[in-house]
Amino acid sequence: MQDMKFLLSILVMMFVLTGCSIKPWIEPYERANLADPIMNFGRDPVSSAYINHVFEAREGARGAEGGSGGGCGCN
Secondary structure, eight states: OHHHHHHHHHHHHHHHHHHTTSOOOOOGGGHHHHTSGGGOSOSOHHHHHHHHHHHHHHTTTTOOSSOOOOTTSOO
8 A cells, every 4th residue: 555655656746747847938939829819818809998998997006907097997
């Protein structure tokens, strides 16, 4: 039983360590494919832009969303 746990732990460690060797970054020439509008999460771009604007207006104090203004969202 101890041998089985030891072998299982060695096997798990091998899988974890080999996962670190995979290069997860995107090459510069592949970024155009990811910037394609088809990769957006929302189905309706107008609705998504409006919801994003409302979110930026409500969370204006937090910043880092790229929008300006705050409060009621009338900017």
